[in-house]
Amino acid sequence: MVTAYDYTAARIADAAGIPILLVGDSLGMVVLGYESTIPVTMDDMVRHAGMVSRGAGAALVVADLPFMAYQVDANEAMRNAGRLMQEGGAHTVKLEGGVAIAGTVRRIVDAGIPVMGHIGLTPQSVNAFGGYRVQGRTKAAARRVWDDAIAVQDAGAYAVVLECVPSPLAKVITERLTIPTIGIGAGPDCDGQVQVFHDMLGLFADFVPKHARRYANLADDATAAFRQYANDVRTGTFPTTAESFTMNEALLADLPDG
Numbered sequence: 715m716v717t718a719y720d721y722t723a724a725r726i727a728d729a730a731g732i733p734i735l736l737v738g739d740s741l742g743m744v745v746l747g748y749e750s751t752i753p754v755t756m757d758d759m760v761r762h763a764g765m766v767s768r769g770a771g772a773a774l775v776v777a778d779l780p781f782m783a784y785q786v787d788a789n790e791a792m793r794n795a796g797r798l799m800q801e802g803g804a805h806t807v808k809l810e811g812g813v814a815i816a817g818t819v820r821r822i823v824d825a826g827i828p829v830m831g832h833i834g835l836t837p838q839s840v841n842a843f844g845g846y847r848v849q850g851r852t853k854a855a856a857r858r859v860w861d862d863a864i865a866v867q868d869a870g871a872y873a874v875v876l877e878c879v880p881s882p883l884a885k886v887i888t889e890r891l892t893i894p895t896i897g898i899g900a901g902p903d904c905d906g907q908v909q910v911f912h913d914m915l916g917l918f919a920d921f922v923p924k925h926a927r928r929y930a931n932l933a934d935d936a937t938a939a940f941r942q943y944a945n946d947v948r949t950g951t952f953p954t955t956a957e958s959f960t961m962n963e964a965l966l967a968d969l970p971d972g
């Protein structure tokens with residue numbers, strides 16, 4: 715699974731055979747320029763889910779319910795999950811949390827909307843965590859992550875993202891759950907992995923998480939390309955006649971002098 719936030723990105727990832735595209739609320743940082751996912755709205759998510767679903771091809775499109783779209787009550791959560799599907803074209807939704815939101819997961823699932831869970835480091839709770847910290851390192855914290863995993867599974871989630879959880883804990887959870895785990899910063903033993911599009915492609919230099927692997931340096935390539943373009947314009951080597959359109963110049967004879 716990789717994140718995608720627009721039509722072009724979805725086309726590219728789908729062409730590579732990536733089976734699941736996540737319209738993550740991480741778009742708050744890498745697309746909208748916020749410092750966290752907290753300011754992201756339902757309207758943001760619906761708009762970007764629509765872009766991705768139009769480019770997704772065969773891929774499954776999962777869209778995040780953003781902060782405060784599901785915490786107030788289960789009815790609002792269901793309405794918002796429905797919007798991501800009806801207006802955004804998503805196939806399934808993802809929401810953060812375990813024991814605390816299990817009832818809401820159950821209501822959404824019962825309404826016919828497949829839910830992917832997300833536990834461990836849940837970025838919408840960054841202020842409660844006091845920062846982006848690995849979760850589950852102590853005995854009590856590991857037990858909390860475990861309880862969250864069981865809660866979302868029992869509530870009917872079809873898969874669960876484990877974010878920033880120590881590998882041994884992720885391994886145990888993966889072995890004992892009956893639904894697949896998808897890891898990000900959760901080691902090699904999860905059933906699947908998810909990465910953020912911009913981290914993988916080297917498009918976002920503000921912050922590169924320890925768990926991200928960079929497969930390309932597109933920001934550097936793009937900067938070099940724009941520099942070259944600006945230079946070509948300044949030196950008159952762009953555009954050439956091959957990059958321009960011709961006409962019968964006699965037709966210009968009667969144009970006024972100005």
Ligand code: KIV
Pocket residue numbers: 717736737738739740741778832875877898908910
């Ligand atoms: O929003 C996002 O990109 C995510 C992934 C980090 C799993 O939720």
